[in-house]
Amino acid sequence: MVETTAPTLTARLEDLGRQMTEALATVLGEETGAAPDDQLPRLVAGQIGWFHSLVYAEIGRRIVAGEKPDAIAEAVPQLLGLVEELLSEQALGYAVRER
DSSP states (O other): OOOOSOHHHHHHHHHHHHHHHHHHHHHHHHHHTOOTTOOHHHHHHHHHHHHHHHHHHHHHHHHHTTOOHHHHHHHHHHHHHHHHHHSOHHHHTTTOOOO
């Protein structure tokens, strides 16, 4: 875990992440026509919020470790590939618009 020296900034970023996830859940619910008591939009938004946090934390960890930007740029898609392998078809196919 990367130690932070700005707890106020960290708390603000966490709050912004929470707000973003809540807003995304609302949009997903609207776009899919989910019932007000349907938990799926909130759960999917939570997963996306987690991925977002995971990517930024990984980038920060690698920067602090002194990795070069090119190495970081190669590692992040690999991390997302691992995350994708963990997801169910239901999560991967949720709220996909038809072309």
